[in-house]
Amino acid sequence: MHASDTAVLDEHAKRVASADAVLPPLTHPGSGSAPPLRVRDGLAFASRSKVAPGSMGSLWRPLVEYRLDVRIAGPDPASALDGLLCQWEDQLAEAVTYDEGYDWDTAAVVIRPSRDTTGTTTLLRRGFAPNRVLAVRLANRLGSGPPAVPGVRIRAAEESDLPTLVRMRSELHAYDAQFGVVTPRADAVERLTEDARAQLAEGRTVPPLWIAELYGRPLGFLEVELPPQSDWISGYVAADRVGYLSSLHVAEEARSSGVGSALAAHAHQLFDSEDVDAVLLHHALESPRSTPFWYANGYRPLWTSWYRRPAVS
Numbered sequence: 545m546h547a548s549d550t551a552v553l554d555e556h557a558k559r560v561a562s563a564d565a566v567l568p569p570l571t572h573p574g575s576g577s578a579p580p581l582r583v584r585d586g587l588a589f590a591s592r593s594k595v596a597p598g599s600m601g602s603l604w605r606p607l608v609e610y611r612l613d614v615r616i617a618g619p620d621p622a623s624a625l626d627g628l629l630c631q632w633e634d635q636l637a638e639a640v641t642y643d644e645g646y647d648w649d650t651a652a653v654v655i656r657p658s659r660d661t662t663g664t665t666t667l668l669r670r671g672f673a674p675n676r677v678l679a680v681r682l683a684n685r686l687g688s689g690p691p692a693v694p695g696v697r698i699r700a701a702e703e704s705d706l707p708t709l710v711r712m713r714s715e716l717h718a719y720d721a722q723f724g725v726v727t728p729r730a731d732a733v734e735r736l737t738e739d740a741r742a743q744l745a746e747g748r749t750v751p752p753l754w755i756a757e758l759y760g761r762p763l764g765f766l767e768v769e770l771p772p773q774s775d776w777i778s779g780y781v782a783a784d785r786v787g788y789l790s791s792l793h794v795a796e797e798a799r800s801s802g803v804g805s806a807l808a809a810h811a812h813q814l815f816d817s818e819d820v821d822a823v824l825l826h827h828a829l830e831s832p833r834s835t836p837f838w839y840a841n842g843y844r845p846l847w848t849s850w851y852r853r854p855a856v857s
């Protein structure tokens with residue numbers, strides 16, 4: 545690290561902390577990673593991550609993601625960001641092979657604290673779109689959704705629910721794939737079936753999968769992760785016990801009538817009874833269904849992932 549790096553890191557950390565008190569203290573990639581990109585008032589850490597074709601992970605993202613973690617400071621942090629993005633473009637132009645570069649299965653990703661809005665225009669100008677949000681709901685937040693619907697019954701999913709779960713999980717995957725990060729895959733149904741079967745067989749004290757029935761018909765499902773299963777995501781928020789709401793879906797014919805809110809209320813009861821301090825979930829910002837729904841149910845944006853897909857345009 546250069547001496548000037550410390551000043552940038554400190555100033556960046558201070559601005560971010562004052563923008564959002566729920567963010568954890570910022571950590572920086574370790575000494576093993578590539579040297580950072582530098583401009584006068586900024587530095588950035590570039591990395592690349594890959595998931596295998598045919599893996600469960602491949603359903604939710606492009607196979608190859610190039611990521612830039614930025615730290616910006618000074619009197620004009622937006623132009624520091626622009627300088628860093630400009631250097632990264634040069635790196636990407638070299639790193640991304642011709643085949644990969646125009647391939648829908650690559651993306652360039654910049655993840656920013658949602659409330660640190662510095663540099664938003666810069667990202668838009670360089671072809672990035674705010675797509676994926678990691679939203680947070682702190683314990684005991686009140687929602688402002690619809691009142692409970694009589695007739696909705698929520699119960700733990702059983703092995704005999706496998707076909708229903710697979711159908712609804714496939715509907716959710718196809719719906720979310722419209723928004724550009726979740727990706728249609730030929731083997732999606734197979735992967736979703738295997739994963740649901742494995743979760744049903746786990747026998748956890750608090751079941752991860754739940755079904756909403758309206759007058760006996762299964763019309764929605766919920767999937768939750770409690771600590772320690774959710775520990776993989778806990779570093780994104782300043783809270784001790786963190787839960788993760790993996791999925792919530794309501795069949796098209798039953799939407800807008802309170803089934804989703806009943807499932808969300810059930811999830812929040814489960815998290816409360818396990819003393820969870822903050823619940824995190826991912827959703828597509830462009831979704832006209834999930835965005836208003838989560839914000840009416842007590843969530844708010846914490847981290848925003850800006851995507852450019854393919855990585856090189």
Ligand SMILES: CC(C)(COP(=O)(O)OP(=O)(O)OC[C@H]1O[C@@H](n2cnc3c(N)ncnc32)[C@H](O)[C@@H]1OP(=O)(O)O)[C@@H](O)C(=O)NCCC(=O)NCCS
Binds near residue numbers: 689716794806840
């Ligand atoms: C998002 C989703 C789960 C919401 O489920 P839902 O059962 O439709 O939601 P609810 O009926 O409980 O809540 C929405 C309704 O609450 C009502 N509502 C919202 N705020 C309200 C308020 N303040 N006062 C009174 N009523 C209110 C509205 O009727 C609203 O429907 P509308 O926006 O169509 O008018 C569902 O639309 C869905 O499955 N979408 C596709 C998959 C998806 O996006 N899942 C989330 C993935 S992250």
